[in-house]
Amino acid sequence: MKKSLYVVKYKERTIIISRDFAKARGISKKRLKKIRKLHKKRLKIIDRMEKADPKTDKVFLREMLQKLIKLDLKVQKLWNFEKSLSHLQWWRQVPHCNCPNPTFYGVSPSCPVHGFF
Numbered sequence: 001m002k003k004s005l006y007v008v009k010y011k012e013r014t015i016i017i018s019r020d021f022a023k024a025r026g027i028s029k030k031r032l033k034k035i036r037k038l039h040k041k042r043l044k045i046i047d048r049m050e051k052a053d054p055k056t057d058k059v060f061l062r063e064m065l066q067k068l069i070k071l072d073l074k075v076q077k078l079w080n081f082e083k084s085l086s087h088l089q090w091w092r093q094v095p096h097c098n099c100p101n102p103t104f105y106g107v108s109p110s111c112p113v114h115g116f117f
């Protein structure tokens with residue numbers, strides 16, 4: 001029997017992709033492979049962010065956030081979704097974020113990742 005889920009793993013982190021969902025969206029195997037690669041990259045970036053110090057590595061954390069956003073836009077495209085910043089699912093789920101409000105626009109100015117101080 002074919003596996004119904006793809007599991008992308010990096011260290012203890014995982015992302016699960018449903019084969020049926022991919023099929024429903026008309027995603028080819030080749031494209032799915034690219035998506036899985038990008039997800040792995042994401043997990044690596046998040047791992048690096050986690051190890052960073054939110055007090056001294058703000059510049060690094062914000063650079064990594066930009067990378068994540070670019071990566072997510074690529075993933076959206078591969079999934080045949082319209083590119084849209086407001087549909088990014090992951091951008092909040094990053095280490096060291098202290099934003100109070102889980103929406104795209106409501107960021108805390110002092111957040112080491114999303115803020116600007």
Ligand SMILES: [Zn+2]
Nearest residue numbers: 097099111114
């Ligand atoms: Zn934040």
